[in-house]
Amino acid sequence: MTIPEAARRIERGSSTLQRLETGQAERIRLLDVRELCSIYSADETQTAALMGLAQQAAVKSWWHEYGNLIPANFDVYMGLEAAAYRLTSYVPDVVLGLLQTPDYARVLARSNNPDDTDAEIDQRVQLKLKRQGLITRKSQPAHLDVVLLECALRRLVGGPKTMAAQLRRLADASTLSNVTLRVLPFAAGIPLGDPLGPFTIVDFGTRNAGKPIEPSVVYLESFTGDMYLEKHDDVERYHEAHEAVRQASLDETASRNLIRQVAREYVA
Template sequence: MSDDIETTLPRRQLGQYLREARQAANMTLEQVAPMMQWSTSKLQRVEKGQSPKVRELDVEALCRIYDVDDDLTSALKGLAQQATVKSWWHAFDDLIEGNFNLYVGLESNAHRLALYRPDVVPGILQTPEYARVLDRAYFPDEPTEDLERRAQLRLKRQALIHRKTQPASAEFILNEATLRYVVGGPEVMAVQLHHLANMPQNVAVRIQPFSAGFPLGIAPGPFVILDFGIDAKGREAAPTVVYVESYAGDMYLERPKDVGRYRQAYNTIQQSTLDVPTSKSLLRRVAREYESDR
């Protein structure tokens, strides 16, 4: 993919969600295409993210066929609008409903994750109570039932790395500060750190100690590199995406030079981390410290 090519991410994600909606409605391509006055191949291209333009009216029509709720319909129309924009990064918050999490859709299809987080335990590794404490602070006005749904979403996301069949490969680099910032009190922290120390073999948790300083010369914010595996022809199933999280809005990077820069940054940070066994030992030691404080 050349540096100036338009992003394929919005339309790939739009196609994925439309395909999932069709399957949830127990409908085939052959059933739906005539209802749209399309060929089966056209509908298939839309679902594969290969159609250069999908009209919002068409998305709305498909959502009616699949009996998709209004919130998701609005989000998918936002993706259709975003898919026509030629740019190398996207902050989707202005076009897509806040309760529609584009990142979760990407993550659920990833074959490999490489994540750097300098402050808190990432959502996919959080215990339920750790997640609830953070959500209560971040969404103070939300009712309890909505906060509980957020915690349950995190638990569902963890199936990606815990499932028995072809779990994703993942490596997480956490700064030692993550172990020391207290979320919910000593008991919550002890359970969370033991959870991190007991990850399955396909998941590597590495701790960057305070003594590592700043190997990049700056303190980078959190980011995730998502790879989507190889197809039957030995090609990338989808271009690698770097997700960069910020308080003001999130970015999704696809340009090869941007992906390469983040890979280099990740590799540099990794060289400053403790190895996995030593990281596990540190996690358990700090967990015991919290247990003694209860």
């Protein structure tokens, strides 16, 4: 469907629709979003999610907490992740989802969703494994720079065999040219003075002129909901925080050696 045809159907000008679709509109009208979802045959979940995002876009706050505005089965972060050029993460408690083995992911999915059927758990695991293609694909894989707290290596998930296999997977992934993996050891203390929760900075690359294709976003996952920070100063603070924990971490070779050592301990 061409832009003029779509614009005619929602009774708007072509230039107005083009600005909306390219993110240059000064104002997003809920009516336009609803009508576009209708003519593009979006399902109920997609429509509800986009309506929620449109409502949130009008809020001039430094953070976005989508909560009940977005359906639970519509994951905003996955859309950002799929478009990422680089992901910069700090994970204190568990292995990053993009690096999890099926067995490790299954244990976490079952703990988090105790009422799910086995088939539903399998779907959750398969979805996580599909996401991992972002860093393993042959054509332009995304860059991953992750710091794991030593806790993630030693916290037992599933059992010794599951952990051993998971750590071997980590060690192997750390040899990929697009993956940088460091471990922040317990001996490093708390580099920033305060404990730091998990976060991921999503960068989308730059155009020919060196300008970002899209502004970077910090994703903060919590037990009650997800938050997205977009202001430049907030993003820079998290880049600085990541650099601080990165500098306090073991280098890549020492990190890989520690991961393999702990893997052997699980099966000794």
